Amino acid sequence: MPLTDTAVRGAKPADKPQKLFDGNGLFLYVAPSGTKSWRLKYRFQGREKLLTLGTYPQLSLKEAREACAAAKKQLGGGIDPSVQKKVIARAWENTFEAIAREWHENKKSAWTERYAGDMLERIASNIFPYLGNRPINEITPPELLSVLRKIEARGAFYQANRLRESCSLVFRYAIATGRAERDTAADLRGALKSHVTTSRAAITEPEEVGGLLRAIDGYTGHFVTKCGLQLLALTFLRPGEVRLGEWSEIDLDEKLWRIPAKRMKMRLDHLVPLSAQACAVLEELRELTGRGRLMFPGLRAKERPISDATFIAALRRMGFEKDEMCAHGFRSMASTILNEQGYPADAIEKQLAHNPRNKIRGIYNRAEYLPERRKMMQDWADYLEKLRNS
Structure with a gap:
């Protein structure tokens, strides 16, 4: 008798594999693990062969019968459905x-999980x-x-260019794996x-x-926000790197802020030398938020920044x-002034956590220019203090 939806749905696994036949060579294979798959037994050029059509419930009884009929049609045309399936798989x-x-x-x-998801979604x-x-x-x-051009037509010029770059990476991968020239x-x-x-x-x-700086000193809003603005000015960090900071990253004895790669834009660990002024801000902030994990917790939910x-x-x-100043502007402010003052460009770029020219060197020498940066960061903090008091 042909199978029914109820029989297929209710089929239970046993110690040994089970075969529930539907007709025309189609049967449901029930493995001891509970996996159910549709299989077709047929003969081609005198030899008995077996073709797996798909798994249940992804492939319903109705769909399995349709796949069986399609395979039979191929047999009628002198085509081996197993070989054809492999051809289609290779083409895909x-x-x-x-x-x-x-x-x-x-x-x-x-x-990061978010970046990976966004990348695939865009493509x-x-x-x-x-x-x-298309092959x-x-x-x-x-x-x-x-x-x-369809993307450009929406006015999304940046996205169109980014997608061209992403497609280029896919083509290069295809070349490396022997599937494109x-x-x-x-x-x-x-x-x-x-x-x-x-x-x-940026100012x-x-x-x-x-x-x-005087305006920040006189800020009457949330004290945590004020400390964050002060640290943006003193550290060159991106706003997200500051607001997501955790107390476990801070070593006030060594005067270092160690930010793990997962929180950095370039996915490299970043060492931030802390000036005496930055340490003083952190000590004040720790009195308020130091009992928690986050340096800058929200007002309502302490476990969220x-x-x-x-x-x-x-x-x-x-x-x-x-058009006058933004949160990222503190980085441009520091870069512009320090370059004008003649500080080493490589030390400034390293402090900004920009992608190193030699990426391998950057990965294995996270402390690159640390002595120079320690001096530069203290000089910078002293310079800001002078400007604030002038």
Whole structure:
């Protein structure tokens, strides 16, 4: 008798594998582990063969019968369905989507979970619908450009350029694994509209810097926010690196802030020399938040940090407009002034945690320029103190 949905759903595993036949060679294989799979027994050129159609419940009884009928049709045309399945699988392995997913799987361990998810989502939603099923070695520059133009048409020029770069990485991976001969995306350099970047607003004139520091000293909002602004000025750190800080990262005896790679933009551990002034701010802050894990906990939920808008809101509250100063502007302020004062560019870049020119060297020498940076950071703090008091 043919199987029913109820019989398939209710099939229980036993000590030995079970076969529940439906007809036309189709049967449900129930493994001792409980896994259920649809299989087709057939003969081709006088030999008995077996084809796995899929697993239940992913493949329903109705769908399994349809797959069985399709296989029988192939047999009627002199085609071995097992061989055809392998041909289709090999063809899929060479498509842009299959290779992109494989590339992503190999790379994602080096990324944060959020970045990895965003990367795949961008490619899946913008590229796969148009080129996902195409053999990667057959995709031409005009084809890829046509897809990227659709993104440009939305005004998303930055995203279009980023996706071209991501596609280039996929093509290069395909070349390395023997499934493509050239990087099609590389041929599109200069073909897309440029994304016009605007510099982050920053105060760099010494007199105005002094006014900013005095405004922070007189800030009447939350004390934790005030300390955060002071540390932004003293450390060159990104706002997110400050507000997500944990007390376990701070060593006041050694005057160091050790930030783990997982919290850094470049995914490298970062050592931040602390000036005497920075240590004084941290000592005050520790009296208020030192019993918890976070240095900058939120007002309502102590296990969650202050929001990413906190520092910006504080600057606006003090009267600094968005085209005048932003939270990231403290980095530009320090970089501009210290470069003008003749401090070593490499030490400044290292303190800013920018990607090192020699990445391998950067990975194995996290303390690079530490003596120079210790001196520079104390000089910087003394300079800010002088401006504030002038």
